[in-house]
Amino acid sequence: MAKRLSGAEREQIGLGRAAKLSIREIARRLGRSPSTVSREVGRFERYGQTYLPSQADWAAWLRHRRTKRPAKLAGDGxxxxxxxxxxxxxxxxxxxxxxxxxxxxxxxxxxxxxxxxxxxxxxxxxxxxxxxxxxxxxLRSGRAARRPRAQAAAAIRSHRPWLGLNIAARPADSTDRAVPGHWEGDLLEGGRGPTGGSAIATLVERHTRFVILVSLPDGKVSEQVVTRLAAAMRWLPHRLLASLTWDQGPEMARHAQFTITTGCPVYFCDPHSPWQRGSNENTNRLLRQYFPKGSTDFRTIDQTHLDAVADQLNHRPRHTLAWDTPGERMSQLLTVATTA
Structure with a gap:
């Protein structure tokens, strides 16, 4: 059925109103929704006028004859x-x-x-x-059509600490993101090659959402991971190394070595609790646009390439930062640290 009422339907409405039929009865005879008929009649009768089909049809033509403006992004400019x-x-x-x-x-x-x-x-x-x-x-999703965002499945909660440094022991000032210097980290896994799987390390500062990507050319052995993480964070002032929260992966088994080198303590999430590293999880999701899951061999991607990707992420404005970029917020913190 057509969306708009036809001239013949308006004639039937006029006859029905003249016969004192109810809105619902007229709608039933037309096979239309009562609200459609009510709106049509209301445009005239609410002002004390009698519904006249010819006037209603002319008014409808005037309403819909307006020329639509061209789309704002249609023309070159x-x-x-x-x-x-x-x-x-x-x-x-x-x-x-x-x-x-x-x-x-x-x-x-x-x-x-x-x-x-x-x-x-x-x-x-x-x-x-x-x-x-x-x-x-x-489009980050690469979809050909829009669709509603799917609801995330509920994760299985657990409260077992790992190596005695559970996230519950993390400083309280890290919880609300008001104090800078608290980081979240994880590995982003790549495709598996002849010599095993490849990966990079991803670090996100909770207050600014600033991202650091770390190449792991020697693999995921803990000694190599913590050494490269420490080197990647060496440029940060001490006040921006308050804590690092990591998943319970074996790559951080030598976390004590990292803490001795950087002065930054490491805390570990509960098992199966990715929401405890929400900023890092969100960043890893964004990174899949650059590095598709299962088809990326990180052994072929050098640190220069990773730095360029991190630079793009750090120069995107964020809603949570009042549309500042993570790079702008981090620059502000570094300026304060230098002048303090």
């Missing part, structure tokens, strides 16, 4: 070019929209909603950004 450039840097539509509002508050022509960007990517008639930016780059 500074806004479209800016959005495409940021999509190629793997910013999400929400990050782009929020940062453009903040960076250009007095220039509406350089602002756009995230929904408009999504429509330009998914709907060819609304801008067709996908013709200029590949789907894999434009």
């Amino acid at each position: 500074p806004l479209r070019r800016l959005v495409i450039d940021l999509l190629r840097q793997r910013w999400s539509p929400q990050q782009i929209a929020a940062r453009l509002r903040r960076d250009h508050p007095a220039t509406p022509e350089l602002q756009v909603s995230h929904e408009t960007i999504y429509q330009a990517i998914y709907l060819q008639a609304r801008g067709n950004l996908r013709a200029e930016v590949s789907r894999q780059v434009a």
Whole structure:
């Protein structure tokens, strides 16, 4: 059935109102929803007028004859070019929209909603950004169609400590993220080759969401892992090395060596509790856009490449940071540490 009422249906509505039929009875005879008929009649009768089908049909034509404005990203211009450039840097539509509002508050022509960007990517008639930016780059998920976010399955909770340094012993000031210097870490696994699996280490600072990626060319042996982690964090001032929270993996068996080298204590999550490293888990999910699961051999990726990926992540604005970037927040902390 057509969405809009036809002229013949309006004639039936007019006859029904003249015969004092109820809205529900008229809707039943037309095979329409009572709310559809009620809205149609209400446009006239609420002002004390009699419903006249010819007037109603003319009014409907006037309402729907308006020419729709072209999509904001349809034509070539500074806004479209800016959005495409940021999509190629793997910013999400929400990050782009929020940062453009903040960076250009007095220039509406350089602002756009995230929904408009999504429509330009998914709907060819609304801008067709996908013709200029590949789907894999434009959308982190790489999906061809939009779908609701799936609900995460409930994890199995456990409270067994590991090596006597359970997360419950972590300093209380790390809980609300207000105090900087508390890090979360894990391994991001790659594909398995002839000599076994490959991996990199990922580190995220909880307060700023600043990311450090660490190459592990010698594999996941604990001595090699903690040595490279310590080297990667050596540039940080002592006040930004308050703690490191890790999963219960054997790669951190030599955590004491790491703590002696850096002065940063290590704490371990409960088994099967990835939410206790929420920032790190979210970062690893973002990294799968760069390093697809099962098809990436990290032995072929050097530290320079990892630094470039981390730089992109650290220059994306974040909703949780009031649309600052992790790099901006970390720079502020380093400036304070230098002047203190």
